[in-house]
Amino acid sequence: MPTPSMHVQRVELPDGRSYGVTVGAGCRHDLSSVLAAVAPRARRAAVVTQPNVREALGPVVTGLPGDTFEIAVGEEEKNLSTIERLCRSFSLAGLTRNDVIVAVGGGMVTDVAGFAASVYLRGVSVVYVSTTLLGMIDAAIGGKTGVNLPEGKNLVGAFWQPSAVLCDLDALDTMPARELRSGLGEMAKYHFLEGTGPISRTPGGLDALPLDERIARCVAIKAAVVAADEREGGLRAVLNYGHTLGHAIEIASDFSVMHGEAVAIGLVYAGALAQQLGRIDAARADEHRRIVASHDLATRAPGGLDPEPLIALMQRDKKALDGLTFVLDGPNGVETVTGVDPALVRRAMSSVLD
Numbered sequence: 001m002p003t004p005s006m007h008v009q010r011v012e013l014p015d016g017r018s019y020g021v022t023v024g025a026g027c028r029h030d031l032s033s034v035l036a037a038v039a040p041r042a043r044r045a046a047v048v049t050q051p052n053v054r055e056a057l058g059p060v061v062t063g064l065p066g067d068t069f070e071i072a073v074g075e076e077e078k079n080l081s082t083i084e085r086l087c088r089s090f091s092l093a094g095l096t097r098n099d100v101i102v103a104v105g106g107g108m109v110t111d112v113a114g115f116a117a118s119v120y121l122r123g124v125s126v127v128y129v130s131t132t133l134l135g136m137i138d139a140a141i142g143g144k145t146g147v148n149l150p151e152g153k154n155l156v157g158a159f160w161q162p163s164a165v166l167c168d169l170d171a172l173d174t175m176p177a178r179e180l181r182s183g184l185g186e187m188a189k190y191h192f193l194e195g196t197g198p199i200s201r202t203p204g205g206l207d208a209l210p211l212d213e214r215i216a217r218c219v220a221i222k223a224a225v226v227a228a229d230e231r232e233g234g235l236r237a238v239l240n241y242g243h244t245l246g247h248a249i250e251i252a253s254d255f256s257v258m259h260g261e262a263v264a265i266g267l268v269y270a271g272a273l274a275q276q277l278g279r280i281d282a283a284r285a286d287e288h289r290r291i292v293a294s295h296d297l298a299t300r301a302p303g304g305l306d307p308e309p310l311i312a313l314m315q316r317d318k319k320a321l322d323g324l325t326f327v328l329d330g331p332n333g334v335e336t337v338t339g340v341d342p343a344l345v346r347r348a349m350s351s352v353l354d
């Protein structure tokens with residue numbers, strides 16, 4: 001049973017696939033009771049993790065027999081060969097359809113182990129112990145799993161929901177500092193997705209909450225969006241707020257700007273663009289700058305990035321539906337806006353580029 005300092009948020013889905021996301025210090029130690037509850041027929045558990053995660057946090061206790069399978073660190077290991085290797089290891093270890101896979105790590109581990117779980121024996125249960133800030137507030141929730149191809153990131157994957165997610169706040173203590181700060185960029189995004197939600201009426205909004213409550217609220221916002229649009233039919237695109245320019249900056253900087261850092265700059269840009277379009281006023285656009293800065297992140301892109309290549313990358317964004325497409329704030333909150341005037345897109349660049 002979760003202690004009072006634990007927050008449990010449910011992701012409500014049809015067909016008995018709803019699950020709980022627990023946020024709290026030390027909650028990974030509840031893993032064995034969670035597994036007993038969500039995978040009662042499991043006789044074995046296959047733990048998938050990374051060597052440095054295991055070193056930082058020690059082994060997890062599943063309460064079931066089974067092996068631990070390690071994947072190497074780094075986005076380049078998020079590929080189909082890793083999936084094949086894992087599935088072959090599961091088979092050699094005798095993992096059956098009733099058994100359970102446990103992913104312990106950040107978004108890289110949960111994406112890989114989740115995808116392996118979706119295809120091994122045409123699908124076995126998976127439980128995530130999320131150990132990074134980005135994992136807790138984004139990657140571990142919502143059922144998107146997958147790996148990269150040389151042609152692009154996350155091009156092969158499946159929607160496969162976990163049976164439970166544990167976000168152990170103690171894991172944040174050992175995270176590399178820059179990774180943690182990058183996760184804050186994703187967190188800043190949720191400030192604007194709160195919209196007219198309950199926290200918007202508390203002074204300071206999401207930003208003023210203690211970290212555990214803030215993470216729990218980010219989880220709740222993502223859970224609500226996923227429940228309303230599990231397979232990204234439309235609404236789920238709001239989770240890409242700040243990501244259109246963010247993705248372009250990641251690519252143009254050869255990934256020297258990290259995901260959350262790039263999203264943070266993308267948020268400032270999205271605010272400026274929405275202001276250009278008359279969707280929000282100057283104060284709300286400024287709020288984007290203030291919130292990003294309050295998360296200890298840069299509000300402007302590093303020198304050396306030019307607007308034209310960034311605009312070209314945004315035109316190629318895989319989520320672009322009709323010309324230049326952005327997720328923008330406005331009178332109805334954050335929503336997808338298609339066919340944005342390229343002249344305004346160019347003009348708003350001065351808000352983040354020197």
Ligand SMILES: NC(=O)c1ccc[n+]([C@@H]2O[C@H](COP(=O)([O-])OP(=O)(O)OC[C@H]3O[C@@H](n4cnc5c(N)ncnc54)[C@H](O)[C@@H]3O)[C@@H](O)[C@H]2O)c1
Pocket residue numbers: 050052053056057073074075078105106107108109111131132133134135138139140141142143144145154171172174175176179
């Ligand atoms: N499925 C989704 O909806 C979704 C959403 C967003 C991002 N993602 C994916 O998530 C991945 C990025 O995830 P991430 O930012 O968590 O990075 P990550 O999983 O690569 O982890 C970053 C680094 O921190 C280490 N680490 C993790 N937890 C640690 C801990 N507690 N202590 C010490 N070190 C620790 C990892 O080994 C790694 O070296 C990308 O592959 C991205 O595509 C998926």
Ligand SMILES: [Zn+2]
Pocket residue numbers: 138186243259263
């Ligand atoms: Zn993101």
